[in-house]
Amino acid sequence: MSKHTIVVCDHIHEDGLNILQNTEDVNYVYAADIDKTELLNVIKDADVAITRSSTDVDEKFLTAAVNLKAIIRAGVGYDNVDMEGCSKRGIIAMNVPTANTIAAVELTMAHMLSCMRKFPYAHNQLKQDRIWKREDWYGNELFGKKLGVIGFGNIGHRVALRAKSFEMEVVTYDPYIPSTKATDLGINYTNNFQDILDCDIITIHTPKNQETLDMIGEEEIAKMKDGVVLINCARGGLYNEDALYNNLKSGKIAMGGIDVFIKEPAIDHPLLDLPNVTVTAHLGANTKESQKQIAIQAAENAIESARGIAYPNALNLPIDESKIPSFVKPYIELTQKMAFLSAQIDKSAIRSISVCARGEIAEYLDSLNTFATVGALTVSSGDEVNYVNAKFWAEEKGITIDSNVMANNTSGYSNKVTVKITTEKGTTSISGTVFDENVQRIVEINDFVFDIEPKGKMIIMRNNDIPGVIGEVGRLLGDNNINIADFRLSRGKDGALAVILVDEKVCANTLKELNSLEAARSVSYAQI
Ligand SMILES: NC(=O)c1ccc[n+]([C@@H]2O[C@H](COP(=O)([O-])OP(=O)(O)OC[C@H]3O[C@@H](n4cnc5c(N)ncnc54)[C@H](O)[C@@H]3O)[C@@H](O)[C@H]2O)c1
Ligand SMILES: O=C(O)[C@H](O)COP(=O)(O)O
Numbered sequence: 001m002s003k004h005t006i007v008v009c010d011h012i013h014e015d016g017l018n019i020l021q022n023t024e025d026v027n028y029v030y031a032a033d034i035d036k037t038e039l040l041n042v043i044k045d046a047d048v049a050i051t052r053s054s055t056d057v058d059e060k061f062l063t064a065a066v067n068l069k070a071i072i073r074a075g076v077g078y079d080n081v082d083m084e085g086c087s088k089r090g091i092i093a094m095n096v097p098t099a100n101t102i103a104a105v106e107l108t109m110a111h112m113l114s115c116m117r118k119f120p121y122a123h124n125q126l127k128q129d130r131i132w133k134r135e136d137w138y139g140n141e142l143f144g145k146k147l148g149v150i151g152f153g154n155i156g157h158r159v160a161l162r163a164k165s166f167e168m169e170v171v172t173y174d175p176y177i178p179s180t181k182a183t184d185l186g187i188n189y190t191n192n193f194q195d196i197l198d199c200d201i202i203t204i205h206t207p208k209n210q211e212t213l214d215m216i217g218e219e220e221i222a223k224m225k226d227g228v229v230l231i232n233c234a235r236g237g238l239y240n241e242d243a244l245y246n247n248l249k250s251g252k253i254a255m256g257g258i259d260v261f262i263k264e265p266a267i268d269h270p271l272l273d274l275p276n277v278t279v280t281a282h283l284g285a286n287t288k289e290s291q292k293q294i295a296i297q298a299a300e301n302a303i304e305s306a307r308g309i310a311y312p313n314a315l316n317l318p319i320d321e322s323k324i325p326s327f328v329k330p331y332i333e334l335t336q337k338m339a340f341l342s343a344q345i346d347k348s349a350i351r352s353i354s355v356c357a358r359g360e361i362a363e364y365l366d367s368l369n370t371f372a373t374v375g376a377l378t379v380s381s382g383d384e385v386n387y388v389n390a391k392f393w394a395e396e397k398g399i400t401i402d403s404n405v406m407a408n409n410t411s412g413y414s415n416k417v418t419v420k421i422t423t424e425k426g427t428t429s430i431s432g433t434v435f436d437e438n439v440q441r442i443v444e445i446n447d448f449v450f451d452i453e454p455k456g457k458m459i460i461m462r463n464n465d466i467p468g469v470i471g472e473v474g475r476l477l478g479d480n481n482i483n484i485a486d487f488r489l490s491r492g493k494d495g496a497l498a499v500i501l502v503d504e505k506v507c508a509n510t511l512k513e514l515n516s517l518e519a520a521r522s523v524s525y526a527q528i
Helices: 014-021 036-045 059-064 083-088 101-117 119-127 154-165 179-183 193-197 218-222 241-250 288-306 326-345 360-384 390-396 469-479 508-515
Strands: 004-008 026-030 048-051 070-073 092-095 146-150 169-173 188-190 201-204 228-232 253-258 277-279 350-358 400-405 416-423 427-435 439-445 448-452 457-463 484-492 495-502 520-527
Touching: 004 014, 004 036, 004 288, 014 026, 014 288, 036 059, 048 288, 059 083, 070 288, 083 092, 083 390, 092 288, 101 119, 101 154, 101 201, 101 228, 101 253, 101 277, 101 288, 146 154, 146 193, 154 169, 154 179, 169 193, 179 188, 188 193, 218 241, 241 253, 326 350, 326 360, 326 416, 326 427, 326 439, 326 520, 350 360, 360 390, 360 400, 360 416, 448 484, 448 495, 457 508, 469 484, 469 495, 469 508, 508 520
Parallel strands: 004 026, 004 048, 048 070, 070 092, 146 169, 146 201, 169 188, 201 228, 228 253, 253 277, 350 400
Antiparallel strands: 350 416, 416 427, 427 439, 439 448, 457 495, 457 520, 484 495
16 A cells, blocks of 8 residues: 655644554654754655644745645644745645634733733742732733724634623724624724724734734834733734834833744743743644644644545635536536647647636636646646646746637537647647536537547547548558547538547557548647
8 A cells, every 4th residue: 555654844732643643544754853954854755744833834845845745734824834835836735724713812811911910920029039019010900991903813803702701892903804793793893003003902813924014013003002012922023023122111012912923932032031021932822622623633634635635724726626616617627638638739838828718617717727727737747737836837838828708609508618729839729518517528629510528549630621531541540450439520611620539549650650641631649
């Protein structure tokens, strides 16, 4: 039995490790305790890798991971995964998006309470210094304070709900949700960022990306109340770290509750020297409950993706399969086959791939286009091309890709897809449709009408429409021990096109002989 190698790059709960260890077709490698430079050596054998925030999936990692097909980020944030790098290589990246939500929510509440009551400092005074000085520790209450929640997703909305149970007034800013998602829960919604800056406490729960990096900097802090409290249990850098440090030092920000840093581990970070910061070492997801769930899901998803069965929570697929209705799937398959066939007819460097569709199917042109690109590129690049990297490969090869809705339809088919591929040798256009839900048919090749199942070995011969062609072709193939399974001929104004289905692969010499027949204009062999 061939085994799939799954490399675990960071610490995950033992329940996940046990699943990997007890799966017969998995060769499981535990690499969480090795140096990240040594990991580059281990990762070269991985079919699938499981990582957390301690492993950067960057250019170095991806260059080393020559066999990698999928990567599971055992957590939510994937800002340390080079998504474009994965896509270019056809690696499917997935995360485990909800298993640590509660853990992160509760740590946020802990930081909030900790900041208000200066909990760690009061704790240290008694425990470490053995001083009983109650007058040093007059804190503040959450009750009645205004909380601003930036990002109202899985974590943000639950933080807001918990804050409400502390009888806080809560307002959220998240331009990517309908306002009713908040207002239905009794949370105020704003699209004016100043409403957030006016709050007593601000907490952020967005992903880290170009838009959210440094979302709160000197300018925003200057607009806040004196004595504001800032919480960050999402990602280092969402609050500009220099601005955060300067304003905590000056007292403009009364307290900061910080779980995450731009550079981790953050053992020498200047924020650690300040007396008004409560810190944790990126522990947002660190509850036993959450880690157990994440590890189990990560292990199961790793196995499924290694087997090529499913890619749960995939982040870089150009197509969301769950949104594709079942009637579209055979068209997608057919489009890939037609492109594969087209690219074999005028086999040479591809210049352009164009998809044109009519009927309801035209709504799915983007998906059809992706699969046409896969089909066309597979001729020269084999299995290395998949629907994750096809677009990048085409770009790299300078291939133009376009798609459009068919303006008029004289064919009578309610749904029809045409794939046109131009190579250095010429242009081939193939059209197809689907009958009875899943009966795929090629109905045109270069304007010649056909009814062919897109399957098997075939000779495509463009010829002059003169007597005796079928006989001559039959004799020649017979002489070469090639059995004809079916012979389809379509006649047009300028000659004819024959599609000859054969049982055996046709070699270059036989094609040459066919090409030298008097009636032959061009002959190619293809296989679907
Ligand atoms: N400290 C930890 O250990 C820990 C644990 C879990 C998650 N996280 C971090 O928390 C982040 C949020 O997690 P989640 O599960 O709530 O994710 P989520 O995707 O459910 O929610 C993110 C929300 O942010 C919103 N958003 C995006 N851009 C925004 C912008 N410019 N302004 C305002 N809102 C914006 C989105 O619309 C979404 O509603 C993750 O991306 C991750 O980085 C940290
Ligand atoms: O994005 C996340 O899920 C959290 O930051 C947790 O990261 P971790 O898996 O490294 O704890």
